[in-house]
Amino acid sequence: MLQLASNENPLGMPQAARDAATRALTDASWYPDANGTLLKQALASRFSVPAEWLTLGSGSAELLTMAAHAFVEPGHGVVYSQYGFLVYGVATSQVHGKHIVVPAKNFGHDLDAMAAALDGGTRLAFVANPNNPTGTFIDGHRLLAFLERVPASVTVLLDEAYTEYLRPEQRYDSIAWVRRFPNLIVARTFSKAYGLAGLRVGYGVSQPALAARLEATRPRFNVTTPAIAAAAAALGDSDFIRRTFEMNAAGREQLATGLSLLGLECLRSAGNFVMVRVGDSSAVHRRLLKAGIAVSPLHAYALDEWLRISVGLPEQNRQLLDAMARILGESEEPTTKET
Ligand SMILES: Cc1ncc(COP(=O)(O)O)c(C=O)c1O
Known part of the structure; x- marks a missing residue:
C-alpha cells in the first residue's frame, strides 16, 4: 500500500x-x-x-x-x-x-x-x-x-x-x-x-x-x-532537511498542478500535504484504496468533500495522479454519490 x-x-x-x-x-x-x-x-x-x-x-x-x-x-x-x-x-x-x-x-x-x-x-x-x-x-x-x-x-x-x-x-x-x-x-x-x-x-x-x-x-x-x-x-543532519524541503516543494507543486489539471480544487499548502476537493470523498477514498493508495478523508473536520494527500516521491505522486484520473474518468460526475 x-x-x-x-x-x-x-x-x-x-x-x-x-x-x-x-x-x-x-x-x-x-x-x-x-x-x-x-x-x-x-x-x-x-x-x-x-x-x-x-x-x-x-x-x-x-x-x-x-x-x-x-x-x-x-x-x-x-x-x-x-x-x-x-x-x-x-x-x-x-x-x-x-x-x-x-x-x-x-x-x-x-x-x-x-x-x-x-x-x-x-x-x-x-x-x-x-x-x-x-x-x-x-x-x-x-x-x-x-x-x-x-x-x-x-x-x-x-x-x-x-x-x-x-x-x-x-x-x-x-x-x-x-x-x-x-x-x-x-x-x-x-x-x-x-x-x-x-x-x-x-x-x-x-x-x-x-x-x-x-x-x-x-x-x-x-x-x-x-x-x-x-x-x-x-x-545534526541539515543536509537531510534541505533535501526533504526540496523534494517536498517539488512534489507539492506536482500534486497541486496535477490535481488542478484534473479539474479539482486544491488549497495552496505550506506543509507536506495538499487538501483537495473531490466531491464524494468516501467513494474516491475507497477507490484509491482499491488502487493501493491510502490518503486521508476529512469527515472528522466536517470537510466531507475533501481529501488530504501527503506529498510522496515523484513517482508516487504520479501514481496518485494517474489513479485519480482513472477514478474521475470512471464516474461522469465526480461529485455524485457512489451507489
Ligand atoms: C499540526 C500538527 N501538530 C502536531 C502533530 C503531532 O505529530 P506528532 O505527535 O507525531 O509529533 C501533527 C501530526 O499530524 C500535526 O499535523
Whole structure:
C-alpha cells in the first residue's frame, strides 16, 4: 500500500538517526534517561536557549495534551480554529475544557476573531502554523500581532509541526518570541521532516515557568532511549532537511498542478500535504484504496468533500495522479454519490 495518509517523510529518516537508534537498542534493557539530556542539550545548543526551556514529548501530540492538562481546569475556555488540528479538540475534551471554536477564514485561522474570542475564562489557545489538514499559513507579522494581543492569563501553544517545510521567505523566528512572551509555547516534532514518526519525539520551547508546569504533567520515561538518540542525531543532519524541503516543494507543486489539471480544487499548502476537493470523498477514498493508495478523508473536520494527500516521491505522486484520473474518468460526475 502506498501511504499518503499521515504526512510522513517519504525519504525515510537520516542514516545517522537510524544508526544512532540501532546503537541505542543495546541500552534499551535499561530505562531511558527520564530527562532526555542528550536531546535537550542538542536542542538547547541549536536554539541558544537553556535546557530548562525544553520539554520533551512522545510526539508533539503529547505536548498538546500536556498543555491542556497543565493549564485548563474543567470549564475553562480553550480557543482554536475551525479546521484546526484534530488533537486540539480531543485534548480540550480530555480536561473537560470549554471548546471555543472560531470559524475559519478561507479555511485558515482568523487570528482577529481568535483574539476577540479570548475572555476571562480562557486559559489556552492553540494555533497551528502551517495548519493540518488545510495547509494554510499565517505570516509572521500577523502571528506576532496576535501574540501582542493575548492576555498574560492565556497560554498560546504555537504548533509548528510542519515548520521545516516553509519557504525561506515565509520563515519567522518564533524562538525569539518565546524569549519575549512568557505565555508562549512553541511545539515542534521529529515526526515530519525528520522522518521519525514511529519513534514518537516532539519538543516544546517555552520560558522555564511554563516548562515547569508542562513538566509536572509529563509521564516519566515518555521518550525512549532509541528515540532520544535518533532525534539528537537527526537534528545534526541539515543536509537531510534541505533535501526533504526540496523534494517536498517539488512534489507539492506536482500534486497541486496535477490535481488542478484534473479539474479539482486544491488549497495552496505550506506543509507536506495538499487538501483537495473531490466531491464524494468516501467513494474516491475507497477507490484509491482499491488502487493501493491510502490518503486521508476529512469527515472528522466536517470537510466531507475533501481529501488530504501527503506529498510522496515523484513517482508516487504520479501514481496518485494517474489513479485519480482513472477514478474521475470512471464516474461522469465526480461529485455524485457512489451507489
Ligand atoms: C499540526 C500538527 N501538530 C502536531 C502533530 C503531532 O505529530 P506528532 O505527535 O507525531 O509529533 C501533527 C501530526 O499530524 C500535526 O499535523
